[in-house]
Amino acid sequence: MDSRRTLFPLIGLALAGLLLLAAPSALVAAEKAYGSVGLQVVPTAKGELVVLNVVPGAPAQTAGLQPGDLIVQVDDFALAGSDFAEVVPRYLWGPVGSSVTITYLRPGEPGRHSLTLKRAVLKPVAAPPGVKMLTPEKK
Numbered sequence: 391m392d393s394r395r396t397l398f399p400l401i402g403l404a405l406a407g408l409l410l411l412a413a414p415s416a417l418v419a420a421e422k423a424y425g426s427v428g429l430q431v432v433p434t435a436k437g438e439l440v441v442l443n444v445v446p447g448a449p450a451q452t453a454g455l456q457p458g459d460l461i462v463q464v465d466d467f468a469l470a471g472s473d474f475a476e477v478v479p480r481y482l483w484g485p486v487g488s489s490v491t492i493t494y495l496r497p498g499e500p501g502r503h504s505l506t507l508k509r510a511v512l513k514p515v516a517a518p519p520g521v522k523m524l525t526p527e528k529k
Contacts, residue, residue, distance in 0.1 A: 425486035425509035429455065433474040438462050441494075449507040455494070462502065463493035484509050 428448020431439040439461040444451045462469055464481040484490060486509055493504045 423486055424483050425488075425511050426483055427455075427490060427492070427507045427509060428512050429461075429482070431461065434460070436470050437472040437474070437477075438469045439474075439477075445512055448512055449510055450492075453505045453507055455492070455505065456496070458497055460495045460497075461492055462495060463491075465491050486511055 426448075427450040428445030429439075429441055429450050430443040430445070431441050433439055441450075441455055441457050441459040441461065443457055444455050464477065467477075467481055469477060481490070488509050489506050490509060491504055491506045493502050495502060
């Protein structure tokens with residue numbers, strides 16, 4: 391049995407019914423100069439984020455993030471107890487070329503891991519049917 395499925399159940403998917411598609415359309419990102427690292431995630435009941443998918447060719451894929459990783463901190467902000475809808479635009483999106491540090495746990499590996507990624511404009515990626523895509527807030 392895959393340890394990712396047993397260690398980090400996708401409680402957030404059932405509860406929230408939301409998916410963060412951190413891969414904006416090139417048009418939206420270019421207009422606002424916003425970018426992302428290229429992750430599709432769902433929140434857990436505690437507020438952390440479970441990686442469902444990594445966008446091919448995105449900074450997250452290049453750095454080695456994998457489906458099943460549990461993101462517990464973004465920069466200096468611990469995600470436990472956080473509001474998914476606020477975390478996404480404030481911490482995961484940002485100016486193209488800006489850096490973000492993601493701290494995560496990986497099933498089957500001890501300890502926390504951290505990566506610093508640069509946000510980029512990504513090609514559009516379709517969300518599954520019935521899934522809401524969260525995008526940066528308009529300023």
